[in-house]
Amino acid sequence: MTADLLYSDVEDDLRASVRALLADHCEPSALLKRAESGEPYDLKLWRALAGDLGAAGLQVPEDRGGHGASAREIALVLEELGRSVAPVPFLGSAVLATNALLATGTDHELLGKLAAGTTTAALAVPLSSTPDTFKSTVEVADGVLTGRVGTVADASVADVLVVPAGDGLYLVDSGFTVSELVSLDLTRRVADVTLSGAHGTLIASGAAATEALTAALTAGAALLASEQLGLADWCLEETVRYLKGRYQFGRPVGSFQALKHRLADLWLELVSARAAARYAADCLARQDPDLPVAAAVAQALCSDIAVHAAEECVQLHAGIGMTWEHPAHLYLKRAKANQIALGTAGRHRAALATLLDLPG
Amino acid sequence: MTLTADDLRERTRKLLDEHDTADRSAFLQARFDAGLAWVHFPEGLGGLDAPRALQSVVDAELAAAGAPDNDPRRIGIGLGMAAPTILKFGNDEQRKRYLRPLWIGEEVWCQLFSEPGAGSDLAALGTRAVREGEDWVVTGQKVWTSSAHTARFAILVTRTDPDVPKHQGMTYFICDMHAPGVEVRPLRQITGEAEFNEVFLTGVRIPDANRLGEVGEGWKVAQTTLMNERVAIGGHAIPREGGMIGIAAKLWRERPELRTPELHDRLLRLWVRSEGVRLAGTRLRQQLAAGSPGPEGSGMKLAFSTLNQEISGLELELLGEEGLRYDDWTMRRPDKVDFTGREAGYRYLRAKGNSIEGGTSEVLRNIISERVLGLPSEPRVDKDVAWKDLPR
Numbered sequence: 001m002t003a004d005l006l007y008s009d010v011e012d013d014l015r016a017s018v019r020a021l022l023a024d025h026c027e028p029s030a031l032l033k034r035a036e037s038g039e040p041y042d043l044k045l046w047r048a049l050a051g052d053l054g055a056a057g058l059q060v061p062e063d064r065g066g067h068g069a070s071a072r073e074i075a076l077v078l079e080e081l082g083r084s085v086a087p088v089p090f091l092g093s094a095v096l097a098t099n100a101l102l103a104t105g106t107d108h109e110l111l112g113k114l115a116a117g118t119t120t121a122a123l124a125v126p127l128s129s130t131p132d133t134f135k136s137t138v139e140v141a142d143g144v145l146t147g148r149v150g151t152v153a154d155a156s157v158a159d160v161l162v163v164p165a166g167d168g169l170y171l172v173d174s175g176f177t178v179s180e181l182v183s184l185d186l187t188r189r190v191a192d193v194t195l196s197g198a199h200g201t202l203i204a205s206g207a208a209a210t211e212a213l214t215a216a217l218t219a220g221a222a223l224l225a226s227e228q229l230g231l232a233d234w235c236l237e238e239t240v241r242y243l244k245g246r247y248q249f250g251r252p253v254g255s256f257q258a259l260k261h262r263l264a265d266l267w268l269e270l271v272s273a274r275a276a277a278r279y280a281a282d283c284l285a286r287q288d289p290d291l292p293v294a295a296a297v298a299q300a301l302c303s304d305i306a307v308h309a310a311e312e313c314v315q316l317h318a319g320i321g322m323t324w325e326h327p328a329h330l331y332l333k334r335a336k337a338n339q340i341a342l343g344t345a346g347r348h349r350a351a352l353a354t355l356l357d358l359p360g
Numbered sequence: 361m362t363l364t365a366d367d368l369r370e371r372t373r374k375l376l377d378e379h380d381t382a383d384r385s386a387f388l389q390a391r392f393d394a395g396l397a398w399v400h401f402p403e404g405l406g407g408l409d410a411p412r413a414l415q416s417v418v419d420a421e422l423a424a425a426g427a428p429d430n431d432p433r434r435i436g437i438g439l440g441m442a443a444p445t446i447l448k449f450g451n452d453e454q455r456k457r458y459l460r461p462l463w464i465g466e467e468v469w470c471q472l473f474s475e476p477g478a479g480s481d482l483a484a485l486g487t488r489a490v491r492e493g494e495d496w497v498v499t500g501q502k503v504w505t506s507s508a509h510t511a512r513f514a515i516l517v518t519r520t521d522p523d524v525p526k527h528q529g530m531t532y533f534i535c536d537m538h539a540p541g542v543e544v545r546p547l548r549q550i551t552g553e554a555e556f557n558e559v560f561l562t563g564v565r566i567p568d569a570n571r572l573g574e575v576g577e578g579w580k581v582a583q584t585t586l587m588n589e590r591v592a593i594g595g596h597a598i599p600r601e602g603g604m605i606g607i608a609a610k611l612w613r614e615r616p617e618l619r620t621p622e623l624h625d626r627l628l629r630l631w632v633r634s635e636g637v638r639l640a641g642t643r644l645r646q647q648l649a650a651g652s653p654g655p656e657g658s659g660m661k662l663a664f665s666t667l668n669q670e671i672s673g674l675e676l677e678l679l680g681e682e683g684l685r686y687d688d689w690t691m692r693r694p695d696k697v698d699f700t701g702r703e704a705g706y707r708y709l710r711a712k713g714n715s716i717e718g719g720t721s722e723v724l725r726n727i728i729s730e731r732v733l734g735l736p737s738e739p740r741v742d743k744d745v746a747w748k749d750l751p752r
Contacts (some may be wrong), residue, residue, distance in 0.1 A: 005643040006650060073688040240733050255736035260729035267728055268659040272636030297639075300632045349628040358612055358631065360624040 003288070005278040011076050012084045017053055018080040022044070026084035028327035034087055035186040035330075041157050046088040049077075050117020056094035057115025060102065065112020071219065072156060075226035075281035082230030082306075083185045085330045089120050091227070092154025096220050096262035097121035100162045101214035104169065104204040114312060122158035124172075124193050126151045130221070130343035131214040132351065138195055145198045151190040153341070156180050162192065162216075170211040171199030171288060184360035187330055205285065218295050221342040222280035227297035228338055229270070232302075232309035235331055236266055239313045259316060266312055273305045293355050300348040303339040310335035363399075363410040365417045371408075372421040372430055384428040388464045391422075397430075397463045399432045401447060405459050405491065413649035416597070430465045434696040437507060438462045438469035442515050442586040449573040449581050458513070458534070468695075470511035472502040472535060472559055473582065479504070480723050482517070482586075483526045483579060484742075484750065487561060489518035489533070493643070496520075496533065496571075498541075498564040504717070508544045508557035510695045511537045515585060516566075517578050522748040529747055530578030534570040541565070551687040551709045597645065598638060603664075603680055604671040604700060604707070605634035611678060618678050622731050627678075630671050655732040662724045665714035668699065672708040679704055 007015070025045040034040060050056035058073040060066020074095065081090055093114055098124055101111050113119035125134060126149065138147035145165050155161070161172045176196030183189045204212050240263060243254030253259060282297035283291040311330040312320035321328045339345065353359055377436060379390040391397055392406045396418050401407025422429070432439055439462070448457055461467040478484040487500025498518055508514070514535040519531030535542070541564035546554035573581040601609055612619065612627055637660070644656045676683040687703040699710055715721040729735045742750055 005639065006645070006646050094387060197711075228591060236733075240735065244735065251739065252736050255738055257726070257738055259736050260733075261722070261725040263733055263735065264659075264662075264725035264728035267733060268663055271640045271656050271659055272633070272663070275639035276636045277644065279639050297632055297635050300628075301636045346625075349625070352632065353628055355611075355626070356631070358624075358627060359616075360619065360621060 003279050003282045003286075005275055005282065007076070007278075011073060012305040014073055015076055018049070018055065018077055019083075020097055020262075021048055021053060022080060022084040022086055026086050028330070029325075031085065031087065031187060031327065031330060032324070039182075040089050040186075040189050041089060043157065045086065046090075046120070046157075047117055049088060049090070050094070050115075054115070056090065056098070056220060057112075058320055059094075059098060060111050060115045064102075064107060064115075065109070066115040070285035071223065072278075072281045072285045075223050075277065075284075078227040079230035079233070079277075079355055082227035082232075082334075083234040085189045085231065085327075085334045088120070089157050089187065091220070091224070092122040092152075092158065092358065093120045095223050096123035096125075096216055097158075097160075097162045100169065100212050100216035101203070103212035104208065106203050108203065110171065116259075117193075119159045120154070120157050121160040121162060122155045122193075124149045124152050124155070124161045124163040124195075125213075125217075126321075127190055127337075127341045129151040129217055129243040129350070130347055131217045133343070133347065134164070134213065134217065136164045136166065140166040140168065140170070140200065143170075143200055143202065145172060145195045145200045146230070147176075147193075147195055149193045151181065152178075152193050153188060153190055155191040155193050156189050161194065162203075164209065164213050167202065167209060168202050169212055170202055172198045172200045172305045175199060183337070185333045187334055188337065194318060196228040200293070213325050217342060218292060219284055221299045221348070222291065222295035224338060225273070225277040225280050226300040226343055228306035228335070229273050231274060231331055231335055231338070232266075232270055232306045235306075235309035235313035235328075235335075236263065236270060237327075239263065239316050242317055262312060262316070266309055269305045269308065273302045276301045294334075294354065296348040296351045299343055300345045300352065303341075303348075304345045306335040306347035307332075307339050361401070363408055363414065365414055368396070368399060368408075368410065368417045369421055372418050376421070376425050376427065381425065381427045385464070387432055388429055389406050389460075391427075392460055392463055393591060396422075398443075401459075405447070405455055406463050411649075411651075413645070430463060431696070433698060434507075434526040435462070435465050435468055436697065437471050437511075438467070441471055441585045441589050442469040442513070442699040443517060445532075445572060445581060445585045446534075448584050453500045453569075454534070454572070467512040468507055468510045470505050470507045470537070470559075471516045472508075472514045472516040472561075473585075474504045475501060476503050480720050482582065483530070484747075484752065485517060485519060485530070486747075486752075487516075487518045488522075489531060489566070491520075491568075492565075494568050495565045496531075496568065498533075498535070498566055500560050502559040502561070503547070503556075504622050505544075505557045505559050506555055506697060506717075507695070508537065508559050509693055513537060514559075515572070517582050519577075519747065520575060523746050524576075526743055526747040526750065528744060529575060530582070531575050532565050532572045532578040534572060535561075535564065535566055536570075539564050539566070546691075546693055548691055549709075550712065550751050551706055552686075553694055555694055558743050586719070597642065600635065600638065601631075602638070603634070604668050604675075604711075605631055607700060607707070608671050608675050608678070611675065615678075618680060623674065623678055626674055630667065630674060634667055634671070637667060648651060655707065656727075658724065658728050658732055661718060661727075662715075662721050665711075668711040668714050672704070672711045675704045 058068035058069040062068040246253045276298045280294040282292040395408035397406035399410040400412035415671040489496040516533045516535040543560040547556045626636045686705040
């Protein structure tokens with residue numbers, strides 16, 4: 001194995017830039033206010049992140065309008081977005097739609113626009129999809145698409161949809177309606193998409209379309225692990241900080257062994273999560289043949305660990321953790337939604353059973 | 361000049377060219393003298409002052425050539441605990457005398473730390489050492505001593521001043537296990553064998569020349585030993601499905617008739633966790649090689665012990681009826697530690713020790729929460745009290 005599981009100096013610099021930008025935009029009070037407004041996404045932040053920092057195009061080659069970095073750097077951005085539960089359509093546009101387009105191999109000018117953040121896209125599949133469970137609900141006849149897709153991530157701000165329909169993959173930029181749902185996750189919205197006679201541009205068909213969709217969903221799973229890692233990291237850090245300062249029974253609550261041991265166990269889970277998330281991102285960057293295993297391991301570990309971290313964060317903040325004004329609930333909602341996104345841990349374990357020849 | 365991986369590869373090939381690998385003892389001696397035993401040790405003491413990470417280059421070359429190794433499982437305490445302590449706190453004479461036979465395996469070491477009244481609370485220990493001229497006279501009882509029955513020497517912590525708080529009055533020695541007054545009694549364990557021993561020390565005379573570190577500084581010396589013990593565990597690269605999970609996965613593949621949905625789910629969960637811990641170990645080694653060790657090492661032993669216990673428990677259930685059998689309850693005194701050896705029942709019972717030996721999981725969680733996460737310690741009632749005044 002030649003995987004590099006560390007962070008490079010360039011990645012550390014990138015982290016610092018992204019974190020500084022997010023610090024200005026993702027104050028908990030601002031996140032809450034936005035979540036209850038008619039504009040759930042921070043599009044000013046999205047433009048700064050995608051356009052000024054170039055974060056959306058890191059994975060896109062330079063000759064296709066991107067920055068020619070790799071999935072490792074995208075993963076790093078996701079760690080920071082997870083740490084701040086940032087309300088931006090990064091997963092839908094920069095990860096899922098972009099990876100689908102990259103996998104089709106067509107030299108589409110759309111990639112450059114997505115990289116620059118001037119256009120936002122969404123992959124029109126239910127967010128819970130995995131390669132082996134996905135079934136298209138969109139019909140196609142003579143390039144005209146009809147159907148409904150439920151719970152599409154980031155669809156509410158998408159200019160363009162990448163739609164699997166029939167045995168092809170299509171681009172659609174008009175003729176669809178998006179109805180916003182009340183989402184469990186307040187900072188990443190899912191919406192129902194209805195296509196009624198939309199004209200689509202075919203970008204892949206047959207096996208190539210299936211491969212592109214599989215590649216996008218696998219890349220999504222591999223990269224989502226980093227968002228889960230970042231989220232869990234924030235939950236642990238914040239809980240430790242709180243328990244050092246909160247006094248009960250005449251002592252800092254964090255000096256009680258019963259709580260220390262729970263946090264030590266959580267920290268240890270995070271050590272594994274970090275290694276697994278880095279390995280998945282690195283396999284994706286190198287297109288290593290171990291990618292399917294790496295992605296499934298990363299999801300099977302990180303999605304549950306992120307939920308555990310968020311649940312511990314709520315519990316150990318006690319009454320305060322149950323309030324609307326404390327941000328813990330935003331993390332719990334993101335973590336729980338992420339556990340379902342791109343396959344639950346159980347689905348990924350089932351995939352591993354096949355990949356590893358450990359049949360049931 | 362800093363040595364590179366290529367330099368070490370070249371030196372290893374030269375060693376292989378010039379020495380017959382069939383003569384185990386002679387080859388190991390030549391390897392030590394060539395500085396390829398532990399490359400991060402100083403020249404003349406089995407090393408080359410090279411970066412520690414480059415040891416893996418040497419090991420890989422030697423393994424590929426089928427060269428004999430020094431059986432680290434048999435001499436693990438010497439390698440992992442005594443040697444780094446002697447290197448750091450020993451004088452030149454002590455380093456020259458002990459390190460070579462230790463590494464070659466001519467002299468096995470054991471560790472006389474724990475006592476019946478001081479296990480996890482090591483600093484509470486009460487084995488007394490009293491100065492008499494050039495000697496110290498030692499009296500007390502130690503316990504859980506692996507390899508005491510085969511050991512030539514021991515690292516030993518004693519109480520030399522009972523009138524000061526417990527962490528201050530300790531002194532660290534090298535103890536000759538063949539000295540008069542040293543008595544080793546086997547301690548039979550839940551596996552049926554006696555891997556551990558009790559060691560009774562009655563008026564044992566240890567020359568002052570066998571002291572490691574200053575009088576009263578034994579705690580500081582012992583910390584070095586213990587830190588190295590935990591680094592040594594989980595410190596080497598394992599392939600996917602290496603260790604306990606590999607045994608369970610193999611059984612699963614070979615015995616379809618034993619499969620149930622519930623066991624399948626547990627196996628997959630444990631497989632995923634094992635892979636996560638394995639990758640964390642890889643990441644830790646990459647951090648060490650890059651010269652920036654993270655705190656991850658503190659948790660590896662804790663993670664492995666939990667996994668070993670859960671996997672070995674699953675293995676017995678998977679075997680069903682066969683799991684009711686045990687291979688052999690005969691009392692034996694093995695000369696090496698082998699967690700995965702023998703059969704499933706043994707593995708299950710032996711793994712129970714993994715969360716106790718080398719720091720209990722509870723103590724490791726305290727270390728992680730206090731030193732890694734920076735949480736406050738529990739209030740201490742024993743810190744400023746003279747050792748002799750502590751309740752026990």
